[in-house]
Amino acid sequence: MIELRALRKVFGGTVALEEIDLSVPAGEIHGIVGRSGAGKSTLIRCLTGLEKPSSGTVTIDGLNLTHQSGPGLRKARRNIGMVFQHVNLLDSRTALKNVAHPLEIAGVGKAERLAKAQELLDFVGLGDRAKNYPSQLSGGQKQRVGIARALAAEPKVLLCDEPTSALDASTTEQILGLIRSLRDRLGITVLIITHEMAVVREICDSVTLLADGRVARTGKIAEVISEPGSVLAKELVPLPPVSIDDGASRLVEVSLAGTDLPAVLTAARNVGVSADAILAGAVETIEGRQVGRLRFNVASTDQANGLISALQADGIYAEEAA
Ligand SMILES: Nc1ncnc2c1ncn2[C@@H]1O[C@H](COP(=O)(O)OP(=O)(O)OP(=O)(O)O)[C@@H](O)[C@H]1O
Ligand SMILES: [Mg+2]
Structure with a gap:
Protein backbone atom coordinates (compact mmCIF):
# COMPACT_ATOMS: atom_id res chain seq x y z
CA MET A 1 0.00 0.00 0.00
CA SER A 226 13.92 -10.66 19.79
CA GLU A 227 17.15 -9.63 18.07
CA PRO A 228 19.81 -10.03 20.73
CA GLY A 229 21.69 -6.86 21.50
CA SER A 230 19.87 -4.72 18.91
CA VAL A 231 19.24 -1.06 19.67
CA LEU A 232 15.58 -1.38 18.75
CA ALA A 233 15.10 -4.40 21.01
CA LYS A 234 16.63 -2.43 23.87
CA GLU A 235 14.37 0.51 23.24
CA LEU A 236 11.27 -1.62 22.83
CA VAL A 237 11.80 -3.46 26.11
CA PRO A 238 13.55 -0.91 28.30
CA LEU A 239 15.18 -1.86 31.59
CA PRO A 240 14.65 0.29 34.64
CA PRO A 241 17.75 2.43 35.19
CA VAL A 242 20.31 0.94 37.53
CA SER A 243 23.48 2.45 38.85
CA ILE A 244 26.46 0.95 40.60
CA ASP A 245 28.64 3.23 42.63
CA ASP A 246 31.32 0.74 43.54
CA GLY A 247 34.28 1.13 41.16
CA ALA A 248 35.21 -2.56 40.83
CA SER A 249 31.85 -4.08 39.96
CA ARG A 250 30.59 -4.42 36.42
CA LEU A 251 27.21 -4.68 34.71
CA VAL A 252 26.48 -7.52 32.30
CA GLU A 253 23.40 -7.41 30.16
CA VAL A 254 21.93 -10.69 28.96
CA SER A 255 19.42 -11.04 26.16
CA LEU A 256 16.54 -13.44 26.75
CA ALA A 257 15.40 -13.56 23.14
CA GLY A 258 14.47 -17.14 22.44
CA THR A 259 16.39 -18.27 25.52
CA ASP A 260 14.89 -19.86 28.60
CA LEU A 261 15.40 -18.01 31.81
CA PRO A 262 16.55 -21.21 33.61
CA ALA A 263 19.33 -21.70 31.02
CA VAL A 264 20.66 -18.23 31.81
CA LEU A 265 20.53 -18.81 35.55
CA THR A 266 22.29 -22.19 35.25
CA ALA A 267 25.07 -20.76 33.09
CA ALA A 268 25.51 -17.90 35.57
CA ARG A 269 25.56 -20.21 38.58
CA ASN A 270 28.28 -22.31 36.91
CA VAL A 271 30.62 -19.31 36.99
CA GLY A 272 29.69 -18.35 40.53
CA VAL A 273 27.10 -15.66 39.75
CA SER A 274 23.85 -16.16 41.65
CA ALA A 275 20.37 -14.85 40.91
CA ASP A 276 20.94 -12.26 43.65
CA ALA A 277 23.24 -10.47 41.22
CA ILE A 278 20.26 -9.54 39.01
CA LEU A 279 19.75 -5.80 39.46
CA ALA A 280 17.09 -5.28 36.83
CA GLY A 281 15.12 -7.29 34.36
CA ALA A 282 12.36 -6.90 31.81
CA VAL A 283 10.58 -9.82 30.24
CA GLU A 284 7.63 -9.82 27.90
CA THR A 285 5.89 -12.55 25.98
CA ILE A 286 5.54 -11.62 22.33
CA GLU A 287 3.74 -14.09 20.06
CA GLY A 288 4.28 -16.83 22.63
CA ARG A 289 8.03 -16.22 23.03
CA GLN A 290 9.74 -14.72 26.02
CA VAL A 291 11.85 -11.72 25.10
CA GLY A 292 13.65 -9.34 27.36
CA ARG A 293 16.89 -8.65 29.17
CA LEU A 294 18.53 -9.08 32.53
CA ARG A 295 21.23 -6.95 34.11
CA PHE A 296 23.66 -8.66 36.42
CA ASN A 297 25.92 -6.79 38.78
CA VAL A 298 29.15 -8.80 39.06
CA ALA A 299 32.15 -8.23 41.28
CA SER A 300 34.94 -7.64 38.77
CA THR A 301 35.91 -7.38 35.12
CA ASP A 302 37.19 -10.96 35.28
CA GLN A 303 33.87 -12.22 36.54
CA ALA A 304 32.05 -10.19 33.88
CA ASN A 305 34.19 -11.74 31.15
CA GLY A 306 33.69 -15.21 32.67
CA LEU A 307 29.92 -14.76 32.69
CA ILE A 308 29.82 -13.43 29.13
CA SER A 309 31.94 -16.34 27.81
CA ALA A 310 29.89 -18.94 29.69
CA LEU A 311 26.64 -17.54 28.33
CA GLN A 312 28.02 -17.23 24.81
CA ALA A 313 29.16 -20.85 24.95
CA ASP A 314 25.50 -21.71 25.51
CA GLY A 315 24.46 -19.53 22.58
CA ILE A 316 23.09 -16.78 24.82
CA TYR A 317 23.87 -13.18 23.91
CA ALA A 318 25.49 -11.13 26.65
CA GLU A 319 27.57 -7.97 26.74
CA GLU A 320 29.06 -5.63 29.28
CA ALA A 321 26.73 -2.69 29.82
CA ALA A 322 27.74 0.86 30.53
N1 LIG B 1 12.76 22.78 5.68
C1 LIG B 1 13.96 22.39 6.08
N2 LIG B 1 15.08 23.09 5.74
C2 LIG B 1 16.31 22.69 6.12
N3 LIG B 1 16.56 21.59 6.86
C3 LIG B 1 15.50 20.86 7.25
C4 LIG B 1 14.16 21.21 6.90
N4 LIG B 1 13.32 20.30 7.42
C5 LIG B 1 14.10 19.42 8.08
N5 LIG B 1 15.41 19.75 7.97
C6 LIG B 1 16.55 18.98 8.54
O1 LIG B 1 16.39 17.61 8.18
C7 LIG B 1 16.74 16.76 9.26
C8 LIG B 1 15.55 15.89 9.64
O2 LIG B 1 14.52 16.69 10.20
P1 LIG B 1 13.09 16.14 10.64
O3 LIG B 1 12.24 17.29 10.99
O4 LIG B 1 12.58 15.23 9.57
O5 LIG B 1 13.46 15.28 11.95
P2 LIG B 1 12.48 14.50 12.96
O6 LIG B 1 12.96 13.10 12.97
O7 LIG B 1 11.08 14.76 12.61
O8 LIG B 1 12.85 15.17 14.36
P3 LIG B 1 11.89 15.48 15.63
O9 LIG B 1 11.75 14.19 16.38
O10 LIG B 1 12.69 16.48 16.41
O11 LIG B 1 10.60 16.02 15.13
C9 LIG B 1 17.21 17.69 10.38
O12 LIG B 1 18.62 17.76 10.30
C10 LIG B 1 16.58 19.00 10.04
O13 LIG B 1 17.34 20.08 10.54
MG1 LIG C 1 9.50 15.76 13.62
Whole structure:
Protein backbone atom coordinates (compact mmCIF):
# COMPACT_ATOMS: atom_id res chain seq x y z
CA MET A 1 0.00 0.00 0.00
CA ILE A 2 2.87 2.35 0.87
CA GLU A 3 6.08 1.90 -1.15
CA LEU A 4 9.17 4.06 -0.81
CA ARG A 5 12.07 3.41 -3.16
CA ALA A 6 15.52 4.97 -2.82
CA LEU A 7 13.91 8.05 -1.32
CA ARG A 8 16.31 10.92 -0.79
CA LYS A 9 15.65 14.42 0.46
CA VAL A 10 18.27 17.14 0.71
CA PHE A 11 17.71 20.61 2.19
CA GLY A 12 20.52 22.87 1.04
CA GLY A 13 23.54 20.98 2.34
CA THR A 14 21.61 18.83 4.84
CA VAL A 15 20.75 15.29 3.84
CA ALA A 16 17.49 14.64 5.71
CA LEU A 17 16.68 11.28 4.07
CA GLU A 18 18.96 8.88 2.22
CA GLU A 19 18.23 5.58 0.43
CA ILE A 20 14.94 4.98 2.18
CA ASP A 21 13.29 1.74 1.04
CA LEU A 22 10.11 0.83 2.84
CA SER A 23 7.03 -1.26 2.08
CA VAL A 24 3.95 -1.26 4.23
CA PRO A 25 1.31 -3.77 3.09
CA ALA A 26 -2.39 -2.90 3.15
CA GLY A 27 -4.01 -3.17 6.56
CA GLU A 28 -0.74 -3.05 8.46
CA ILE A 29 0.10 -0.67 11.32
CA HIS A 30 3.70 0.47 10.92
CA GLY A 31 5.66 2.55 13.43
CA ILE A 32 8.46 4.99 12.57
CA VAL A 33 10.83 5.74 15.43
CA GLY A 34 14.10 7.60 15.73
CA ARG A 35 15.80 10.41 17.56
CA SER A 36 15.07 14.06 17.03
CA GLY A 37 16.39 15.09 13.63
CA ALA A 38 16.40 11.51 12.28
CA GLY A 39 14.08 12.52 9.43
CA LYS A 40 10.68 11.30 10.64
CA SER A 41 8.73 14.46 9.86
CA THR A 42 10.49 14.85 6.52
CA LEU A 43 9.47 11.29 5.66
CA ILE A 44 5.82 11.94 6.46
CA ARG A 45 5.90 15.21 4.52
CA CYS A 46 7.22 13.34 1.48
CA LEU A 47 4.37 10.85 1.88
CA THR A 48 1.75 13.58 1.86
CA GLY A 49 3.30 15.28 -1.13
CA LEU A 50 3.93 18.42 0.97
CA GLU A 51 7.63 17.94 0.35
CA LYS A 52 9.03 16.88 -3.01
CA PRO A 53 11.73 14.20 -2.74
CA SER A 54 15.13 15.11 -4.20
CA SER A 55 15.12 11.66 -5.79
CA GLY A 56 13.44 8.28 -5.40
CA THR A 57 9.74 7.47 -5.43
CA VAL A 58 6.73 7.48 -3.13
CA THR A 59 3.90 5.19 -4.22
CA ILE A 60 0.61 5.00 -2.36
CA ASP A 61 -2.05 2.53 -3.45
CA GLY A 62 -0.24 2.00 -6.74
CA LEU A 63 -0.06 5.72 -7.56
CA ASN A 64 3.38 7.30 -7.82
CA LEU A 65 3.07 10.64 -5.99
CA THR A 66 6.39 11.90 -7.24
CA HIS A 67 4.99 12.14 -10.78
CA GLN A 68 1.85 13.98 -9.76
CA SER A 69 1.14 17.66 -9.51
CA GLY A 70 -1.92 19.90 -9.36
CA PRO A 71 -5.17 17.95 -9.69
CA GLY A 72 -3.41 14.56 -9.80
CA LEU A 73 -1.68 15.26 -6.51
CA ARG A 74 -4.88 16.51 -4.90
CA LYS A 75 -6.65 13.33 -5.99
CA ALA A 76 -3.82 11.17 -4.65
CA ARG A 77 -3.91 13.07 -1.36
CA ARG A 78 -7.54 12.10 -0.86
CA ASN A 79 -6.26 8.59 -0.20
CA ILE A 80 -4.32 9.93 2.77
CA GLY A 81 -5.74 10.96 6.14
CA MET A 82 -3.58 12.86 8.63
CA VAL A 83 -3.68 12.88 12.41
CA PHE A 84 -1.38 15.20 14.38
CA GLN A 85 -0.27 15.60 17.97
CA HIS A 86 -2.38 18.74 18.30
CA VAL A 87 -5.71 18.60 16.52
CA ASN A 88 -6.47 21.88 14.82
CA LEU A 89 -10.23 21.93 15.21
CA LEU A 90 -12.17 25.04 14.24
CA ASP A 91 -13.30 26.53 17.56
CA SER A 92 -16.36 28.19 16.09
CA ARG A 93 -17.73 24.93 14.74
CA THR A 94 -19.33 22.00 16.52
CA ALA A 95 -17.71 18.57 16.50
CA LEU A 96 -20.15 17.53 13.76
CA LYS A 97 -19.30 20.51 11.55
CA ASN A 98 -15.58 20.03 12.11
CA VAL A 99 -15.86 16.47 10.82
CA ALA A 100 -18.06 17.62 7.93
CA HIS A 101 -15.60 20.38 6.95
CA PRO A 102 -13.40 18.40 4.53
CA LEU A 103 -16.55 17.11 2.84
CA GLU A 104 -17.84 20.66 2.50
CA ILE A 105 -14.57 21.63 0.79
CA ALA A 106 -14.93 18.63 -1.50
CA GLY A 107 -18.38 19.94 -2.51
CA VAL A 108 -20.52 17.26 -0.84
CA GLY A 109 -24.12 18.44 -0.26
CA LYS A 110 -25.19 19.53 3.23
CA ALA A 111 -27.54 16.69 4.16
CA GLU A 112 -25.12 14.07 2.92
CA ARG A 113 -22.05 15.51 4.63
CA LEU A 114 -23.80 15.96 7.98
CA ALA A 115 -25.12 12.40 7.85
CA LYS A 116 -21.65 11.13 7.04
CA ALA A 117 -20.10 13.23 9.82
CA GLN A 118 -22.60 11.86 12.34
CA GLU A 119 -21.77 8.32 11.24
CA LEU A 120 -18.05 9.03 11.73
CA LEU A 121 -18.62 10.53 15.18
CA ASP A 122 -20.60 7.42 16.12
CA PHE A 123 -17.71 5.36 14.83
CA VAL A 124 -15.19 7.09 17.10
CA GLY A 125 -17.56 6.85 20.07
CA LEU A 126 -18.62 10.50 20.16
CA GLY A 127 -22.06 10.25 18.58
CA ASP A 128 -23.63 12.08 21.55
CA ARG A 129 -21.12 14.96 21.38
CA ALA A 130 -22.01 16.12 17.87
CA LYS A 131 -23.29 19.51 19.05
CA ASN A 132 -20.37 20.22 21.39
CA TYR A 133 -17.79 22.85 20.51
CA PRO A 134 -14.08 21.97 20.82
CA SER A 135 -13.83 23.97 24.07
CA GLN A 136 -16.38 21.57 25.57
CA LEU A 137 -14.31 18.47 24.75
CA SER A 138 -11.37 16.84 26.51
CA GLY A 139 -8.00 16.40 24.79
CA GLY A 140 -8.76 12.76 24.03
CA GLN A 141 -12.21 13.61 22.68
CA LYS A 142 -10.72 16.31 20.45
CA GLN A 143 -8.24 13.77 19.13
CA ARG A 144 -11.18 11.46 18.33
CA VAL A 145 -12.91 14.27 16.43
CA GLY A 146 -9.62 14.81 14.57
CA ILE A 147 -9.52 11.13 13.65
CA ALA A 148 -13.15 11.21 12.51
CA ARG A 149 -12.32 14.25 10.35
CA ALA A 150 -9.30 12.47 8.87
CA LEU A 151 -11.58 9.59 7.88
CA ALA A 152 -14.19 11.78 6.17
CA ALA A 153 -12.69 11.40 2.71
CA GLU A 154 -12.44 7.61 3.21
CA PRO A 155 -8.67 7.49 2.93
CA LYS A 156 -6.84 4.22 2.41
CA VAL A 157 -3.87 5.36 4.45
CA LEU A 158 -3.80 7.12 7.80
CA LEU A 159 -0.58 8.99 8.66
CA CYS A 160 -0.27 9.80 12.34
CA ASP A 161 2.47 12.16 13.59
CA GLU A 162 2.85 11.69 17.37
CA PRO A 163 -0.92 11.11 17.78
CA THR A 164 -0.79 10.39 21.51
CA SER A 165 2.15 12.50 22.70
CA ALA A 166 -0.10 15.12 24.28
CA LEU A 167 -2.36 12.60 26.01
CA ASP A 168 -2.23 10.83 29.37
CA ALA A 169 -1.76 7.06 29.64
CA SER A 170 -5.40 5.97 29.76
CA THR A 171 -6.44 8.34 26.95
CA THR A 172 -3.50 7.05 24.92
CA GLU A 173 -4.86 3.51 25.40
CA GLN A 174 -8.26 4.60 24.13
CA ILE A 175 -6.86 6.34 21.06
CA LEU A 176 -4.63 3.37 20.23
CA GLY A 177 -7.63 1.08 20.64
CA LEU A 178 -9.53 3.28 18.22
CA ILE A 179 -6.73 3.24 15.64
CA ARG A 180 -6.56 -0.54 15.91
CA SER A 181 -10.30 -0.85 15.38
CA LEU A 182 -10.08 1.41 12.31
CA ARG A 183 -7.60 -1.01 10.85
CA ASP A 184 -9.68 -4.03 11.82
CA ARG A 185 -13.01 -2.66 10.62
CA LEU A 186 -12.00 -0.48 7.67
CA GLY A 187 -8.82 -2.27 6.59
CA ILE A 188 -7.01 1.07 6.57
CA THR A 189 -3.18 1.12 6.47
CA VAL A 190 -1.62 3.13 9.29
CA LEU A 191 1.78 4.78 9.62
CA ILE A 192 2.54 6.12 13.10
CA ILE A 193 5.45 8.37 13.94
CA THR A 194 6.12 8.21 17.64
CA HIS A 195 8.82 8.60 20.23
CA GLU A 196 6.84 6.37 22.60
CA MET A 197 8.06 2.80 22.41
CA ALA A 198 4.98 1.71 24.35
CA VAL A 199 2.88 2.83 21.37
CA VAL A 200 4.96 0.69 19.02
CA ARG A 201 4.67 -2.35 21.28
CA GLU A 202 0.98 -1.83 21.80
CA ILE A 203 -0.34 -1.53 18.25
CA CYS A 204 2.33 -1.77 15.56
CA ASP A 205 2.75 -4.89 13.43
CA SER A 206 6.08 -3.66 12.14
CA VAL A 207 8.52 -0.86 12.83
CA THR A 208 11.30 1.15 11.21
CA LEU A 209 14.10 2.81 13.12
CA LEU A 210 15.45 5.89 11.35
CA ALA A 211 18.91 7.15 12.24
CA ASP A 212 20.59 10.09 10.50
CA GLY A 213 18.11 9.93 7.66
CA ARG A 214 18.64 6.23 6.94
CA VAL A 215 16.76 3.06 7.79
CA ALA A 216 18.79 1.57 10.64
CA ARG A 217 16.43 -1.38 11.00
CA THR A 218 13.01 -2.39 9.76
CA GLY A 219 10.96 -5.49 10.41
CA LYS A 220 8.08 -7.18 12.19
CA ILE A 221 7.87 -6.31 15.89
CA ALA A 222 8.24 -9.93 16.94
CA GLU A 223 11.45 -10.17 14.89
CA VAL A 224 13.18 -6.95 15.87
CA ILE A 225 12.26 -7.27 19.52
CA SER A 226 13.92 -10.66 19.79
CA GLU A 227 17.15 -9.63 18.07
CA PRO A 228 19.81 -10.03 20.73
CA GLY A 229 21.69 -6.86 21.50
CA SER A 230 19.87 -4.72 18.91
CA VAL A 231 19.24 -1.06 19.67
CA LEU A 232 15.58 -1.38 18.75
CA ALA A 233 15.10 -4.40 21.01
CA LYS A 234 16.63 -2.43 23.87
CA GLU A 235 14.37 0.51 23.24
CA LEU A 236 11.27 -1.62 22.83
CA VAL A 237 11.80 -3.46 26.11
CA PRO A 238 13.55 -0.91 28.30
CA LEU A 239 15.18 -1.86 31.59
CA PRO A 240 14.65 0.29 34.64
CA PRO A 241 17.75 2.43 35.19
CA VAL A 242 20.31 0.94 37.53
CA SER A 243 23.48 2.45 38.85
CA ILE A 244 26.46 0.95 40.60
CA ASP A 245 28.64 3.23 42.63
CA ASP A 246 31.32 0.74 43.54
CA GLY A 247 34.28 1.13 41.16
CA ALA A 248 35.21 -2.56 40.83
CA SER A 249 31.85 -4.08 39.96
CA ARG A 250 30.59 -4.42 36.42
CA LEU A 251 27.21 -4.68 34.71
CA VAL A 252 26.48 -7.52 32.30
CA GLU A 253 23.40 -7.41 30.16
CA VAL A 254 21.93 -10.69 28.96
CA SER A 255 19.42 -11.04 26.16
CA LEU A 256 16.54 -13.44 26.75
CA ALA A 257 15.40 -13.56 23.14
CA GLY A 258 14.47 -17.14 22.44
CA THR A 259 16.39 -18.27 25.52
CA ASP A 260 14.89 -19.86 28.60
CA LEU A 261 15.40 -18.01 31.81
CA PRO A 262 16.55 -21.21 33.61
CA ALA A 263 19.33 -21.70 31.02
CA VAL A 264 20.66 -18.23 31.81
CA LEU A 265 20.53 -18.81 35.55
CA THR A 266 22.29 -22.19 35.25
CA ALA A 267 25.07 -20.76 33.09
CA ALA A 268 25.51 -17.90 35.57
CA ARG A 269 25.56 -20.21 38.58
CA ASN A 270 28.28 -22.31 36.91
CA VAL A 271 30.62 -19.31 36.99
CA GLY A 272 29.69 -18.35 40.53
CA VAL A 273 27.10 -15.66 39.75
CA SER A 274 23.85 -16.16 41.65
CA ALA A 275 20.37 -14.85 40.91
CA ASP A 276 20.94 -12.26 43.65
CA ALA A 277 23.24 -10.47 41.22
CA ILE A 278 20.26 -9.54 39.01
CA LEU A 279 19.75 -5.80 39.46
CA ALA A 280 17.09 -5.28 36.83
CA GLY A 281 15.12 -7.29 34.36
CA ALA A 282 12.36 -6.90 31.81
CA VAL A 283 10.58 -9.82 30.24
CA GLU A 284 7.63 -9.82 27.90
CA THR A 285 5.89 -12.55 25.98
CA ILE A 286 5.54 -11.62 22.33
CA GLU A 287 3.74 -14.09 20.06
CA GLY A 288 4.28 -16.83 22.63
CA ARG A 289 8.03 -16.22 23.03
CA GLN A 290 9.74 -14.72 26.02
CA VAL A 291 11.85 -11.72 25.10
CA GLY A 292 13.65 -9.34 27.36
CA ARG A 293 16.89 -8.65 29.17
CA LEU A 294 18.53 -9.08 32.53
CA ARG A 295 21.23 -6.95 34.11
CA PHE A 296 23.66 -8.66 36.42
CA ASN A 297 25.92 -6.79 38.78
CA VAL A 298 29.15 -8.80 39.06
CA ALA A 299 32.15 -8.23 41.28
CA SER A 300 34.94 -7.64 38.77
CA THR A 301 35.91 -7.38 35.12
CA ASP A 302 37.19 -10.96 35.28
CA GLN A 303 33.87 -12.22 36.54
CA ALA A 304 32.05 -10.19 33.88
CA ASN A 305 34.19 -11.74 31.15
CA GLY A 306 33.69 -15.21 32.67
CA LEU A 307 29.92 -14.76 32.69
CA ILE A 308 29.82 -13.43 29.13
CA SER A 309 31.94 -16.34 27.81
CA ALA A 310 29.89 -18.94 29.69
CA LEU A 311 26.64 -17.54 28.33
CA GLN A 312 28.02 -17.23 24.81
CA ALA A 313 29.16 -20.85 24.95
CA ASP A 314 25.50 -21.71 25.51
CA GLY A 315 24.46 -19.53 22.58
CA ILE A 316 23.09 -16.78 24.82
CA TYR A 317 23.87 -13.18 23.91
CA ALA A 318 25.49 -11.13 26.65
CA GLU A 319 27.57 -7.97 26.74
CA GLU A 320 29.06 -5.63 29.28
CA ALA A 321 26.73 -2.69 29.82
CA ALA A 322 27.74 0.86 30.53
N1 LIG B 1 12.76 22.78 5.68
C1 LIG B 1 13.96 22.39 6.08
N2 LIG B 1 15.08 23.09 5.74
C2 LIG B 1 16.31 22.69 6.12
N3 LIG B 1 16.56 21.59 6.86
C3 LIG B 1 15.50 20.86 7.25
C4 LIG B 1 14.16 21.21 6.90
N4 LIG B 1 13.32 20.30 7.42
C5 LIG B 1 14.10 19.42 8.08
N5 LIG B 1 15.41 19.75 7.97
C6 LIG B 1 16.55 18.98 8.54
O1 LIG B 1 16.39 17.61 8.18
C7 LIG B 1 16.74 16.76 9.26
C8 LIG B 1 15.55 15.89 9.64
O2 LIG B 1 14.52 16.69 10.20
P1 LIG B 1 13.09 16.14 10.64
O3 LIG B 1 12.24 17.29 10.99
O4 LIG B 1 12.58 15.23 9.57
O5 LIG B 1 13.46 15.28 11.95
P2 LIG B 1 12.48 14.50 12.96
O6 LIG B 1 12.96 13.10 12.97
O7 LIG B 1 11.08 14.76 12.61
O8 LIG B 1 12.85 15.17 14.36
P3 LIG B 1 11.89 15.48 15.63
O9 LIG B 1 11.75 14.19 16.38
O10 LIG B 1 12.69 16.48 16.41
O11 LIG B 1 10.60 16.02 15.13
C9 LIG B 1 17.21 17.69 10.38
O12 LIG B 1 18.62 17.76 10.30
C10 LIG B 1 16.58 19.00 10.04
O13 LIG B 1 17.34 20.08 10.54
MG1 LIG C 1 9.50 15.76 13.62
